[in-house]
Amino acid sequence: MNHSVIVEVTLRTGIADPEGATIERALPALGFTGVRAVRAGKLFRFDVEADSADQALATARALAERLLSNPVIEDAHARLDEVAST
Amino acid sequence: MNHSVIVEVTLRTGIADPEGATIERALPALGFTGVRAVRAGKLFRFDVEADSADQALATARALAERLLSNPVIEDAHARLDEVAST
Numbered sequence: 001m002n003h004s005v006i007v008e009v010t011l012r013t014g015i016a017d018p019e020g021a022t023i024e025r026a027l028p029a030l031g032f033t034g035v036r037a038v039r040a041g042k043l044f045r046f047d048v049e050a051d052s053a054d055q056a057l058a059t060a061r062a063l064a065e066r067l068l069s070n071p072v073i074e075d076a077h078a079r080l081d082e083v084a085s086t
Numbered sequence: 087m088n089h090s091v092i093v094e095v096t097l098r099t100g101i102a103d104p105e106g107a108t109i110e111r112a113l114p115a116l117g118f119t120g121v122r123a124v125r126a127g128k129l130f131r132f133d134v135e136a137d138s139a140d141q142a143l144a145t146a147r148a149l150a151e152r153l154l155s156n157p158v159i160e161d162a163h164a165r166l167d168e169v170a171s172t
């Protein structure tokens with residue numbers, strides 16, 4: 001069975017985020033006020049062929065930690081994409 | 087009130103995704119089989135100061151379309167981060 005999985009990779013709390021800071025600085029000039037604490041991260045979506053959803057999630061977690069994120073500075077979180085799983 | 091918002095920016099269907107394709111090619115060498123259709127995207131998390139959740143979402147949507155994504159090739163989707171909103 002094919003399971004659609006989403007992996008979110010975000011910088012750990014306390015790690016400097018220059019991309020987020022740059023976006024935040026640009027906001028007032030574009031008319032957006034009251035937006036704070038902008039953090040940029042990465043998002044990966046893929047299909048895992050597995051017998052169960054749990055097994056698909058386990059594969060996605062291993063993949064997220066070994067290939068998609070740098071565990072020193074980033075957190076990875078895998079979840080099933082409920083809508084797209086078939 | 088402060089609302090925590092998440093914006094997901096993903097490439098539109100049909101748009102070539104070299105980052106996702108590169109990840110997919112690297113997987114078999116790392117022992118991951120049965121993973122397909124890898125798509126890479128971006129994730130932004132920020133706090134919006136607004137009277138209501140709807141208003142915060144509207145701000146986040148406008149921001150996502152004007153600043154965080156390229157509407158020609160990307161889809162942007164904003165949602166509330168239920169856990170972090172205070």
